Every structure is written in C-alpha cells, then in structure tokens.
Amino acid sequence: MNISVVIPLLNEAESLPELHDWIASVMQNNKYSYEILFIDDGSTDNSWKIINQLAEKNEFVKGIRFQTNYGKSQALNAAFKVAKGDVVITMDADLQDSPNEIPELYNLIKKDNFDLISGWKKKRYDSKIKKNIPSKLFNAAARKTSGLKLHDFNCGLKAYKNEVVKNVDVYGEMHRYIPVLAKNAGFTKIDEKVVIHQARKYGVTKFGIERFFNGFLDLITIWFLSKFGKRPMHLFGLLGSFMFFIGFASAAYIGISKLLHVFYFHTTARLVTENPWFYIALATMIIGTQLFLAGFLGEIILRSNKNHERYKIKEALNL
Numbered sequence: 001m002n003i004s005v006v007i008p009l010l011n012e013a014e015s016l017p018e019l020h021d022w023i024a025s026v027m028q029n030n031k032y033s034y035e036i037l038f039i040d041d042g043s044t045d046n047s048w049k050i051i052n053q054l055a056e057k058n059e060f061v062k063g064i065r066f067q068t069n070y071g072k073s074q075a076l077n078a079a080f081k082v083a084k085g086d087v088v089i090t091m092d093a094d095l096q097d098s099p100n101e102i103p104e105l106y107n108l109i110k111k112d113n114f115d116l117i118s119g120w121k122k123k124r125y126d127s128k129i130k131k132n133i134p135s136k137l138f139n140a141a142a143r144k145t146s147g148l149k150l151h152d153f154n155c156g157l158k159a160y161k162n163e164v165v166k167n168v169d170v171y172g173e174m175h176r177y178i179p180v181l182a183k184n185a186g187f188t189k190i191d192e193k194v195v196i197h198q199a200r201k202y203g204v205t206k207f208g209i210e211r212f213f214n215g216f217l218d219l220i221t222i223w224f225l226s227k228f229g230k231r232p233m234h235l236f237g238l239l240g241s242f243m244f245f246i247g248f249a250s251a252a253y254i255g256i257s258k259l260l261h262v263f264y265f266h267t268t269a270r271l272v273t274e275n276p277w278f279y280i281a282l283a284t285m286i287i288g289t290q291l292f293l294a295g296f297l298g299e300i301i302l303r304s305n306k307n308h309e310r311y312k313i314k315e316a317l318n319l
Contacts, residue, residue, distance in 0.1 A: 002032040004085030008039045008075035009093035013046040014202035023099045037079045042069035063317035070311040073175040080165035092156035098196045105159035115187035119157035121197035145223045146180045236295025244288030250281035
C-alpha cells in the first residue's frame with residue numbers, strides 16, 4: 001500500500017464527506033493504493049455515522065471510534081499502530097489542510113528518502129491573538145530546545161515513513177512534538193514543506209488558549225526526556241551527590257568548630273543546634289539524598305514496561 005491518510009477528528013461531521021471526496025480524487029488521479037483512517041475521538045455529533053456511510057461507498061475507508069474524548073495524541077497513537085501504507089500522512093479533519101499536498105509529500109518521503117516532512121503554514125488564516133502570536137513564541141522555544149529548525153511543529157499536515165510511526169510513542173499531548181520524538185528515536189532526515197492553509201469552512205476550533213500553556217510544559221518534558229530520558233541518574237544523581245556533599249561538609253565544619261572551641265581553645269561555644277547553619281546543612285543533605293533516590297527510582301522505572309495507551313476503543317471499522 002502506498003499511502004495511509006490518518007485523520008483524527010472531534011465533531012467534524014459537516015466536513016467529512018467533502019474531505020473524503022477530495023482525498024479519494026487525489027488518490028485516484030495519481031493511481032495510489034491507499035487507506036483513509038478516520039479516528040473519532042469521542043464525537044457527540046454524527047461523525048461516526050458519516051464515517052460508516054463513507055465506508056459503505058469506499059472500501060478503503062477505515063475507522064476507529066473511542067469510548068470518549070482522549071485527545072489528539074491518543075488518536076494518532078491508535079492510528080499509527082494499524083497504518084499499513086509505506087507513507088503515512090496525517091491531516092486535520094476541518095478542511096484547513098489541503099489533500100492536494102499529498103503527492104509532493106509522498107515523493108519527498110519515497111523519492112528523496114526523508115524520514116519525516118512537517119508542514120509549514122507560512123500564511124495562516126487563524127486569529128493573530130489567539131493562534132498566530134502564541135504559535136510563533138511556541139515554535140521559537142521548540143526550535144531552541146530541540147535543535148530542529150522547523151517553523152511549525154504543531155502543523156497537522158505531516159508525512160512519515162511507516163517505520164517512523166511504528167517507533168514513536170505518542171501520548172499525553174505529545175502530538176505537537178512528533179518531529180522531536182522521531183529525532184530522539186534516531187530518525188534524523190527531517191525537513192519541512194510550505195503548505196497551503198485554508199480558512200475553516202465548518203464548525204469551530206476545538207482548541208483553546210490553554211493548549212499553549214500545556215504545550216510549553218510538554219516542551220520541558222520533551223527537553224528533559226531527550227537529554228536525560230535514558231539516564232536520569234546522570235542528572236538527579238549528580239545534583240543529589242553535590243548537595244549532599246555541600247551539606248555534609250558544612251555540618252562537619254560546624255562540628256569540628258565546636259570541638260576545637262571545647263578541647264583546644266577551652267572556651268564555651270553555643271550548642272550546635274543553636275547554629276542556624278546546622279539546619280541549613282541538614283536540609284541540604286536531606287534534599288541531596290532525595291534527589292539521588294529520585295534518579296535511582298528513575299533508572300528502575302526506565303527498565304520497567306511502560307503503557308501509554310490510555311484510551312478505550314469503542315468500535316473499529318474495516319481494520
């Protein structure tokens with residue numbers, strides 16, 4: 001199979017027939033073998049009914065329906081596990097991504113041998129205050145942190161080798177950072193392509209301003225995982241050992257100073273517990289010990305099996 005088109009969606013019933021017909025037309029004109037994977041993330045409108053109707057007239061339409069709304073990352077994760085195409089293309093269901101981009105994205109992966117191509121919506125039709133300005137700040141921070149020179153990390157239109165989607169674990173709200181996850185997994189041929197961005201035709205956006213706050217928190221997580229995800233002891237163990245050493249040395253100095261006053265200078269010194277630096281030294285040793293244990297526990301957890309599939313599939317169609 002040439003292409004798997006993955007479309008996560010939430011309450012996009014109005015746009016699905018038009019999107020399906022557009023994708024099918026592009027596939028037929030280019031003689032691609034394909035599948036369209038609709039992932040219904042707990043829609044409360046007629047989205048799943050529409051997907052069933054599309055599947056009746058097109059055998060290449062497949063679907064997964066979640067029990068409730070779990071988020072875009074979980075939707076992508078579920079689709080990536082079953083996608084069969086040599087090239088996997090993700091796009092949003094709101095018709096803001098153009099299926100006409102598919103042939104060029106496919107060629108960049110198959111002919112130019114890229115691992116991942118990320119779309120860049122250079123000209124956007126979103127609100128400047130709600131999306132454009134926060135998006136520019138978010139992408140600048142992501143570039144600085146990840147080392148990837150992409151302009152639009154969160155663009156829904158992306159193309160991947162099948163091997164890439166089978167080796168990235170998308171969970172939480174990490175769909176924004178799939179290029180970073182791919183890079184961390186060893187896929188380094190990553191580039192971007194300017195794509196057409198269209199104004200929303202139906203419905204309203206499902207994302208609020210809180211996604212940018214969550215995005216920056218996830219960015220910190222990704223940075224930490226890329227630097228110390230495979231060796232947490234290198235960070236926590238080092239910090240813990242350093243703080244414990246500082247605290248122990250301070251406590252030893254206080255104790256030796258007390259002994260010198262009593263046995264060498266034969267003077268009366270105040271009790272060690274009356275010295276505020278004693279408690280600072282004690283607290284530093286305790287914090288150092290806790291950091292060291294955090295690193296140790298991180299190493300143990302790292303070697304245990306992790307399960308990020310925090311979603312429940314209600315129905316599957318043609319899989």
